[in-house]
Amino acid sequence: MFASLIRRKPVADPAQMENALESTTFSLTTAVPRPPERRADERLTPLLRIAKIKSNAGEQLMRIRNVSAGGLMAECSHLLEVGEAVKVEFSSQLIPSSIVWIRDGLIGVKFDQNLDLGELLAGRKPRHGFRTRPPRLEVNCKASVQVGKMYYTVDVQDISLAGLKVEPIDERCLDQKVVVVVESLRPIRGEVRWYSNRTAGILFDKPLAFEELAEWVGKRLELASLKAAYKRG
Template structure:
């Protein structure tokens, strides 16, 4: 039973070499996964699990390549220094960890305590229709929401690969199709799924790619750093 948990591979068109696809590897070992001797740059990464990393550099999404009961190895665009304490958010759980190694855009994180892999991979047990939501990045930027012939100027409170929370907006928007325009991102089509206190949750018709969102977050961090430096 656990074999299927250890390694999953999605079916792909026959003309594509199956070795070109990666999925997250899971190990029962307490050791932190180590970096590979050599990286292949032309691999397609459709099935790597995504988590949120929070540390001194703020929040960012990472792609987990290998996971054990003791830690993870992941793709990381902005790696915190070795020794930094961080938090990994995965399947609705927040796990304290520390950076133990960095190499060529990969990062090794050691959990402060060993984790129950079965519980972690399964996520929280469903209750009243609840399912663990994808990791969301808290942001504070402006956007425009187009609904039919109406345009709302809103603030984006958080964003994930599959949706975002915006406000202020009107309650009658629930169930409506919208187009969201955020600076430096392509227009995103979606649907308003919930409303509370003038804030709404929008689910995208098509998920953003990991690279697209990571690049956007990186640009925002760089811009914020430049503004801070200019003030001083």
């Protein structure tokens, strides 16, 4: 009888179990999350939450692995210094923080004040009819935008995994398919989704990988740091 009961016991769907793991972990403690003893399975990283961190060097993306009321642990391509003051943009909030540890491409960030995680999570729920927008990085670089047989040289105002904002560009480009070439990035296909006062928003046909954009931003931050050090010297 027990054997039949065991056989009839419903088995959890492996896909559901995997999906349950493919997200940032939230902890109700106030301690800053610590680095793991071994790296997590690479299959789990693509769906972790993406946030923005600001330092004196500039802005960059980070992929959050664990969040508590007191801080977070995240992957960061351009490593910061322990003790450095930063600001974390997470769930549309700008949170003053500091770096408390660094290990193997991971950083530990301590919030200056403990957060209400319930409010933070509630803030991440998209309103009806709206999608959560990926964090955008303010950049200052040139790009080439191809629209049919026309080419525009534009300034990039900001960029995210999903798209970018450029200027100047013509209104006739609205709703047109484009190919964008940003400095040091591969050509990216997309579409001009909105236009206002010679400024346009381009949505990529396929979002950039976190690693690709993070590496690009990291190289720009390193170059900026070298230039600043050269001027001081």
